[in-house]
Amino acid sequence: MTDFTDDRLRARESVISGSRWYWPEFLFWIAAASLFFLVPTKLTLLSEIFILGLMALSIDLVLGFAGIVTLGQAAFFGLGAYSAALMAKHGYGAFLFGIIPVNDPLLGLVVAAIVAGIVGFATSFLVLRGSDLTRLMVTLGVGLIIEELANKMKSVTGGSDGLQGVMPAPVLGKWDFDLYGQVAFCYTLAVLFVMFMLVRRLVHSPFGLSLKAIKQNPLRARTIGMPVNARLVAVYTIAAMIAGVAGGLLSQTTQFGSLDMVAFHRSADALLILIFGGAGYLYGGLVGAVAFRVMQDFLGNITPQYWQFWLGVILLILVLFVRGGILGLLRNGREFLSHPGAAKAGAGAVLRALIERRSPLALIFFKGAAKKVISDKRSERDGESGKGAGGV
Amino acid sequence: MTVVLETRNLVKKFGGITATDNVSFKLRKGARHALIGPNGAGKTTFVNQLSGVLQPTSGTVLLGGQDITGWSARRRAISGLARTFQINQLFADFTPAQTIVLAIAERENKGWEWFRPAGTRSEYVDEAVELLRSLGLSDVLDQRVGSLAYGRQRLLEIAIAVAAKPHVLLLDEPAAGVPESERDQILDVVSALPEEVALVLIEHDMDLVFRFARSISVLVNGALFVEGTPSEIANDPRVRQVYLGEEELLHV
Structure with missing residues (x-):
C-alpha cells in the first residue's frame, strides 16, 4: 500500500x-512587453497582434476547453467594436456621474463586453444542442445576421463608409492615443494581460475543470450532477464578452469602426490562428496570432498576391501532421528530446522511406516511428508500476 | 425498512418492441439487490429509466417517495441517485484524482467556482485520496485515466458514483469485461460500500450475484418475472427454465 501523505501530495x-x-510564461510576457523598446516602429502592428490573440483566446475558451466549434466569433468582436466606437464618438464631452467621461476607453470596453455578452447569452442557447456541424452552421448564421444588420443600420454604424470621428478619452484620464501607437501598445497589452490572467484562473478552477469534463464526456458530466447546459451557456457568454473587449480595443486604438470588424473572415482568421497556435493551451491564440501576422508579413513580401496559398499549405501541414498546432509541436518536441532514440528512430524511418519508396511524403513516417519508441518506453514503465500495484 | 426507490407500472416501448413491460419494483434502504435476466431482458433499459438517461413511455419512478419521472439525469444525480455504466464513461484526459475532486466539487455545489484553483480545497483532495485508496487506485491516482488498465477503469467508474455519496447506487455490470482474477476485487469494493446505501447490481456473473445479493429480481422480456431471496431464486424451477429453457428446447 502506498503512503497516505505521499498519495495526498x-x-x-x-x-x-x-x-x-x-x-x-514569464518569458513570454516579458518578451511581449520588451517589444515596446525592441521594435518601436511596429507598435501598431503589435497592438493588432495582441487584439487578434485576445480574440483567439476567446475562441480557445469555447473550443479548446468546452469543445464548442464556432465560426461566428466576429459577431461579438464586431458588436464590441461598434459599442466602444459609438461610446467614443458620441460620448465626447459628456460625463457619467459627473466625473467619468462617457468616451473613456475602459468604460467603452465595459460596455463592449456587456453588449457582446448579452447577444452571446441570447444566442448561446442555439449552440447547446446538435453536432459540431450544427454548431458551426448556427454560429456562422448568427455571425452573418449581425454582419448584415451592421451593414443595414447605416445611421448607427455608418454602413460601408465606416464610423468616423471615434475619439476615445485619454486612457485613465492621462494618456492620449498617439500617432506612434505607444499608448495603444501599452493599453492593449495591459488589457490582454488582465483578460488572460482572468481566463487562466478560470480554466484551472473547478468551473474550468468542469468544462474540460463536458468536452470529454457530457453524459458522464450530467450523471455526476453537473448542469452541463448552464455551464456551456456561461462559457459561451464569457467568451463573447472577451471577443467584445477585443473588438472594443481595435475600434478604440484605430479610432475607426468598420464592417470589416464584424466580417466573417475575422471569425475564420481567428479560428485559423487558434488552430495554428494550438487549441486548449491558452497561449495557442497568442502564439498563433504572432505566427500568423509574421507569416503574413514574410510571405506577403515574397509573393504579395499569393501569400494565402502558402498560408493554406502551412495550415494543411500543421493540421494533418501536428495535432495541437505550434504549441503541440513544442510539446511533442520536448517529448522527443526527453526520449533518446525517438528522434533517431523517426529520422531513420524517414530515410528508409525516402530510399525505398522514393516518396516525397516520407516525412509522415517520422511521427509514427518516434511515437512508437515513446509508447514502448511508456508501457515498459507502466508495466513496472502495474507490477507494484499487483502487490496491493 | 423505508422504500427509497420505486417504480409503478413502468413501460418503455421502442417502436413495436416493449423493452420494459409494466414493471413495479421497490428498493429498500440498505438493500443489496441484484437484477438478473437473460440477454436482451431489458435490464439496462430499466436502469436507464431509473437514472433518467431514458424517459419511460408510461408509469412513474419515485425516489424517496417523490415522483421523479420527469426529472433530468442531473437532477436525479444531485438528489442522491448515482449509477455506473456498463460501458465505461470516464474523462480520459483527466487523472483519477482530478476526476474525483471534480465529482466532489459538483456534489458540494462548488462547480461554479471560477477563480480559486481546483485542488486548493485540501478537504476535497483528502476525501478523493481516501476514496481512491479504498478502491486500490492510489498508485495510479496521478496517471492519465485513458492509459489505465481496463480493470482499473472499472473501479474508477465505481469511485465516481460513490464520490457523489448517493442513497441509491445502480451498478450496471461493474465486472463486465474484467478478467476473472480481478472480479473479486470489484466485489470486495462493492461489498465495502456504506451499509445504508441501497445497491442495485446488474450482473451476468451468477457467482458474483449470489455472493453479493440479499434479494434478486429476474427480468424476462422486459417484465418482472420473479423476485425473492438468492436461495428462492436458485431453487425456482421457472428461473431455471428461463435460463436453461432454450437449451432444453434445443435438446427436445
Whole structure:
C-alpha cells in the first residue's frame, strides 16, 4: 500500500499543477512587453497582434476547453467594436456621474463586453444542442445576421463608409492615443494581460475543470450532477464578452469602426490562428496570432498576391501532421528530446522511406516511428508500476 | 425498512418492441439487490429509466417517495441517485484524482467556482485520496485515466458514483469485461460500500450475484418475472427454465 501523505501530495499535484506558473510564461510576457523598446516602429502592428490573440483566446475558451466549434466569433468582436466606437464618438464631452467621461476607453470596453455578452447569452442557447456541424452552421448564421444588420443600420454604424470621428478619452484620464501607437501598445497589452490572467484562473478552477469534463464526456458530466447546459451557456457568454473587449480595443486604438470588424473572415482568421497556435493551451491564440501576422508579413513580401496559398499549405501541414498546432509541436518536441532514440528512430524511418519508396511524403513516417519508441518506453514503465500495484 | 426507490407500472416501448413491460419494483434502504435476466431482458433499459438517461413511455419512478419521472439525469444525480455504466464513461484526459475532486466539487455545489484553483480545497483532495485508496487506485491516482488498465477503469467508474455519496447506487455490470482474477476485487469494493446505501447490481456473473445479493429480481422480456431471496431464486424451477429453457428446447 502506498503512503497516505505521499498519495495526498501526488493527488494535489495532479489537480493543481496546471494552475502553477511555468517559466516560459514569464518569458513570454516579458518578451511581449520588451517589444515596446525592441521594435518601436511596429507598435501598431503589435497592438493588432495582441487584439487578434485576445480574440483567439476567446475562441480557445469555447473550443479548446468546452469543445464548442464556432465560426461566428466576429459577431461579438464586431458588436464590441461598434459599442466602444459609438461610446467614443458620441460620448465626447459628456460625463457619467459627473466625473467619468462617457468616451473613456475602459468604460467603452465595459460596455463592449456587456453588449457582446448579452447577444452571446441570447444566442448561446442555439449552440447547446446538435453536432459540431450544427454548431458551426448556427454560429456562422448568427455571425452573418449581425454582419448584415451592421451593414443595414447605416445611421448607427455608418454602413460601408465606416464610423468616423471615434475619439476615445485619454486612457485613465492621462494618456492620449498617439500617432506612434505607444499608448495603444501599452493599453492593449495591459488589457490582454488582465483578460488572460482572468481566463487562466478560470480554466484551472473547478468551473474550468468542469468544462474540460463536458468536452470529454457530457453524459458522464450530467450523471455526476453537473448542469452541463448552464455551464456551456456561461462559457459561451464569457467568451463573447472577451471577443467584445477585443473588438472594443481595435475600434478604440484605430479610432475607426468598420464592417470589416464584424466580417466573417475575422471569425475564420481567428479560428485559423487558434488552430495554428494550438487549441486548449491558452497561449495557442497568442502564439498563433504572432505566427500568423509574421507569416503574413514574410510571405506577403515574397509573393504579395499569393501569400494565402502558402498560408493554406502551412495550415494543411500543421493540421494533418501536428495535432495541437505550434504549441503541440513544442510539446511533442520536448517529448522527443526527453526520449533518446525517438528522434533517431523517426529520422531513420524517414530515410528508409525516402530510399525505398522514393516518396516525397516520407516525412509522415517520422511521427509514427518516434511515437512508437515513446509508447514502448511508456508501457515498459507502466508495466513496472502495474507490477507494484499487483502487490496491493 | 423505508422504500427509497420505486417504480409503478413502468413501460418503455421502442417502436413495436416493449423493452420494459409494466414493471413495479421497490428498493429498500440498505438493500443489496441484484437484477438478473437473460440477454436482451431489458435490464439496462430499466436502469436507464431509473437514472433518467431514458424517459419511460408510461408509469412513474419515485425516489424517496417523490415522483421523479420527469426529472433530468442531473437532477436525479444531485438528489442522491448515482449509477455506473456498463460501458465505461470516464474523462480520459483527466487523472483519477482530478476526476474525483471534480465529482466532489459538483456534489458540494462548488462547480461554479471560477477563480480559486481546483485542488486548493485540501478537504476535497483528502476525501478523493481516501476514496481512491479504498478502491486500490492510489498508485495510479496521478496517471492519465485513458492509459489505465481496463480493470482499473472499472473501479474508477465505481469511485465516481460513490464520490457523489448517493442513497441509491445502480451498478450496471461493474465486472463486465474484467478478467476473472480481478472480479473479486470489484466485489470486495462493492461489498465495502456504506451499509445504508441501497445497491442495485446488474450482473451476468451468477457467482458474483449470489455472493453479493440479499434479494434478486429476474427480468424476462422486459417484465418482472420473479423476485425473492438468492436461495428462492436458485431453487425456482421457472428461473431455471428461463435460463436453461432454450437449451432444453434445443435438446427436445
